[in-house]
C-alpha cells in the first residue's frame with residue numbers, strides 16, 4: 303500500500319528532524335542552539351527512509367518516455383535491479399512547468415462527498431485542528447498580486463482552487479461573475495507545501511509560520 307508507506311516515510315523523516323531539533327536544544331544547555339541541524343542530515347542518510355527513497359528514485363522519471371517504455375524501464379529498475387540500478391533518471395522539468403492550458407482540458411466531475419467515506423474539504427480541515435494565531439505574520443504571500451487573476455485564472459482556471467487540500471485559495475467575484483479576485487484563507491493552511499511546488503507561475507511564497515501554528519492531528 304504505497305500511500306501508507308509514503309506517509310510512514312514522511313512521518314519518519316519528521317521524527318528524525320524533531321529528534322535532531324530536540325538534541326540541539328539540549329546540547330545548547332540554555333544557550334542558543336546551532337542554526338543548522340546537521341545531525342538531521344546525517345541521521346536521515348543512515349535511516350531506512352533514505353534507502354527506500356533511493357530505491358524508488360527512477361520509478362516516476364521513467365514515465366517521461368511514455369507509458370509503454372516507462373513501464374518497461376520501471377519494471378527493469380524495480381524487478382531486475384530492485385531499485386539498485388547504476389543510473390539515476392532525471393525528471394527533466396520542474397513540476398510547476400507541466401500544467402496545461404485550460405482550453406486543452408475538461409473539468410473533472412467529481413461526485414459530491416457522501417459524508418460516510420468521503421468528506422468535504424472544510425470538515426477534513428476541522429478535524430486536523432489547524433490553527434494559527436490571528437496576529438502572527440501571514441505565512442502565505444504573493445510576489446505579484448495581479449498574477450492570480452491575469453495569468454493563473456486566465457490560462458489555467460486558477461488551479462490553486464483545486465490542488466490545495468485545505469481550500470485556502472478561493473476566487474471570489476461580484477454577483478454577476480465580474481471582478482474576480484483571489485482570497486487566501488491562510489488560517490486553514492495544513493502546510494503541505496503543494497502551492498509552493500505546483501503554482502505554475504511560482505508566484506506564491508510559502509514560509510514556515512510561527513512555531514506551533516498549523517495542523518495538530520490528535521491520536522498520532
Ligand code: SF4
Pocket residue numbers: 442465466467468469470490491492493494495496497498508
Ligand atoms: S501549503 Fe498546502 S494547505 Fe497550505 S495553502 Fe499551500 S496547498 Fe494549501
